[in-house]
Amino acid sequence: MIDRRSFIRLAAVGGGAVFMSGLPGQAMAALAGKSVRQAVSPTSSEHDFYFIQMSDTHWGYSGKANPDAANTLKTAVTTINALEVQPDFIIFTGDLTHTTDDPAERRRRLAEFRDIVGELKVTAVHCIPGEHDASLDGGEAFQESFGDTHFSFNNKGVHFIGLDNASDPEGNLGDKQLEWLKNDLAQHAKSARIVVFAHRPLFQLAPQWGWDTPDGDKAIALLAPYANVTVFYGHIHQEYHYQTGNIKHHSAKSLVYPFPAPGSQANLVPLAWDPASPDKGLGFRDVETNTATGKVAISELPVKNA
Numbered sequence: 001m002i003d004r005r006s007f008i009r010l011a012a013v014g015g016g017a018v019f020m021s022g023l024p025g026q027a028m029a030a031l032a033g034k035s036v037r038q039a040v041s042p043t044s045s046e047h048d049f050y051f052i053q054m055s056d057t058h059w060g061y062s063g064k065a066n067p068d069a070a071n072t073l074k075t076a077v078t079t080i081n082a083l084e085v086q087p088d089f090i091i092f093t094g095d096l097t098h099t100t101d102d103p104a105e106r107r108r109r110l111a112e113f114r115d116i117v118g119e120l121k122v123t124a125v126h127c128i129p130g131e132h133d134a135s136l137d138g139g140e141a142f143q144e145s146f147g148d149t150h151f152s153f154n155n156k157g158v159h160f161i162g163l164d165n166a167s168d169p170e171g172n173l174g175d176k177q178l179e180w181l182k183n184d185l186a187q188h189a190k191s192a193r194i195v196v197f198a199h200r201p202l203f204q205l206a207p208q209w210g211w212d213t214p215d216g217d218k219a220i221a222l223l224a225p226y227a228n229v230t231v232f233y234g235h236i237h238q239e240y241h242y243q244t245g246n247i248k249h250h251s252a253k254s255l256v257y258p259f260p261a262p263g264s265q266a267n268l269v270p271l272a273w274d275p276a277s278p279d280k281g282l283g284f285r286d287v288e289t290n291t292a293t294g295k296v297a298i299s300e301l302p303v304k305n306a
Contacts, residue, residue: 049087050288051087051091051286052285053092053232053234053286054284055092055233055235056095056254057072057073057095057097057255058097058255059112060112061098065271065272068278075304077116079303080120080122081119087122088155089126090117092125093197093198093232093233094129094166094199095133095199096110097109098256103141107144110142114145114146128162128163129146130166135169139166142167149166158193159194162196163196163202165202165213165216166199171210173218178218178219181219185222185223185226190226191227192226194223194228194229196219196223196232197232200212200213201233201236201242202231206262208263209268211262223247230247230249238254253281253283253285258270258281279304282302284301285299
């Protein structure tokens with residue numbers, strides 16, 4: 001794990017926005033710089049690790065919001081495979097594919113997505129559904145390709161939880177999943193470091209655009225007694241940071257097209273494609289954590305189109 005002085009020196013040499021924060025704790029810095037994963041070495045402490053979050057790849061999308069949509073996911077896979085140090089795992093936080101009313105086409109797109117990400121060097125790849133993947137069939141096709149729509153696992157002292165707030169057409173978690181979450185959390189001390197993944201925001205960001213989880217307050221109430229909780233989500237196609245009590249919520253950029261700021265206009269439509277800056281607003285995120293200190297570094301990485 002690099003120290004803060006080395007991180008600041010690294011961050012001074014260009015790139016995207018980097019937010020360094022703690023689990024728990026306030027943001028330590030907002031710096032322009034390279035990803036901190038560029039400084040992780042094979043000799044890092046066994047407590048140091050990073051994972052990559054990708055979201056809203058919308059495989060199968062075709063339209064003017066991204067004429068290069070057939071390549072951005074593949075470019076991201078190539079970029080990640082080129083990293084000198086590979087992440088512990090990769091998480092896709094929903095909308096793996098673009099919606100279709102045709103069940104056969106939905107399965108074809110999910111299978112193609114699975115094959116593309118199957119080229120990743122990292123073998124630990126987790127996926128939760130978005131409404132484009134799952135809301136029309138209750139997650140049936142998604143489960144055929146990727147298994148359970150919600151799950152939990154542990155990695156080097158951190159407990160990770162994947163929630164499904166997309167299979168329900170209204171974006172609810174539902175009583176059954178909330179009971180599962182309650183039982184999962186009950187196995188951990190209130191001081192445990194917990195990271196939650198969801199597709200939609202758990203809080204009421206812009207309900208008029210569907211940027212909420214109607215029963216998300218129940219999940220937040222279950223998480224609130226735990227001192228060290230961070231939520232990573234997608235759905236809104238941009239970087240956004242919010243806090244409910246001691247819980248931090250961080251959204252991820254999309255790999256297909258960006259959306260406008262929450263509630264900034266009457267209708268939700270993608271931002272216009274800029275041929276001069278084809279990767280503007282697009283990217284994936286890496287997250288570095290140290291279980292000994294509880295510190296987390298979040299870095300947004302743009303996808304560079306060829």
